[in-house]
Amino acid sequence: MAKKLCSEDENVLRKKTQKKGEEKIKILGISAAATPKSRSELLLNLLLDEFSKSSGDVKKIFIRDLEISFCDGLRGCEKTGKCKFSDDMRVLEKAILLSDIVAVSAPIYFTSVPAKLKAVVDRCQLYWARKNILGTFSPSPKKGFFISVAGRNPDFSHAEAVIKAFFSVFNIKLVGRFYLPNTDKIRNEQFAKAREDVKKLSHQLGEEGANESNC
Numbered sequence: 287m288a289k290k291l292c293s294e295d296e297n298v299l300r301k302k303t304q305k306k307g308e309e310k311i312k313i314l315g316i317s318a319a320a321t322p323k324s325r326s327e328l329l330l331n332l333l334l335d336e337f338s339k340s341s342g343d344v345k346k347i348f349i350r351d352l353e354i355s356f357c358d359g360l361r362g363c364e365k366t367g368k369c370k371f372s373d374d375m376r377v378l379e380k381a382i383l384l385s386d387i388v389a390v391s392a393p394i395y396f397t398s399v400p401a402k403l404k405a406v407v408d409r410c411q412l413y414w415a416r417k418n419i420l421g422t423f424s425p426s427p428k429k430g431f432f433i434s435v436a437g438r439n440p441d442f443s444h445a446e447a448v449i450k451a452f453f454s455v456f457n458i459k460l461v462g463r464f465y466l467p468n469t470d471k472i473r474n475e476q477f478a479k480a481r482e483d484v485k486k487l488s489h490q491l492g493e494e495g496a497n498e499s500n501c
């Protein structure tokens with residue numbers, strides 16, 4: 287039987303990676319943008335930069351840089367608690383477990399999140415199975431934030447539903463969101479306003495703070 291990963295194990299992982307006297311809130315930014323100049327990523331960077339000025343340690347993961355296999359849907363993980371693929375999901379898993387806040391940014395592609403981010407979410411079936419079938423996974427509660435941008439004016443709720451499902455596997459509660467529509471036609475001044483709005487939201491994130499362990 288696989289060992290149960292609970293908040294205590296997370297604490298051990300944190301201690302190993304934490305320098306003495308360093309107990310800042312840890313925020314992980316996950317960008318699903320195509321390039322560093324993508325608007326969704328620019329907004330995420332602003333949120334993280336502003337947050338790091340006042341309260342926390344920031345780590346960033348770019349989905350475009352990860353090597354991720356598609357879940358084959360054969361459900362072996364539901365029996366073994368292991369995934370047959372060995373790739374960058376492990377990097378992502380460790381980074382999520384070491385953070386207090388996880389902020390994801392993604393553009394809208396065909397009403398939802400980009401396919402590579404969806405592939406990451408599908409691979410979370412492993413953690414879902416460990417948590418809900420095998421009872422071997424119980425991450426400590428964390429807070430989550432979602433930034434999304436769209437060329438036109440779509441319904442952001444489809445993307446939000448995917449992100450909420452992703453977050454729930456890791457016990458991350460969506461506490462804030464920022465959605466910017468019409469990016470294919472908005473002018474620079476309008477984008478400047480969005481940048482200011484996101485900066486303000488970063489303070490709200492700080493107020494939300496870190497969580498108590500519940501394991």
Ligand SMILES: Cc1cc2nc3c(=O)[nH]c(=O)nc-3n(C[C@H](O)[C@H](O)[C@H](O)COP(=O)(O)O)c2cc1C
Binds near residue numbers: 394438
């Ligand atoms: C493959 C693809 C699909 C897209 N689908 C939609 C869509 O369904 N609705 C929409 O409003 N915009 C859509 N867009 C436009 C993007 O959401 C928009 O250009 C956004 O600003 C891209 O985000 P980024 O600046 O962070 O790269 C799509 C763009 C691409 C490349």
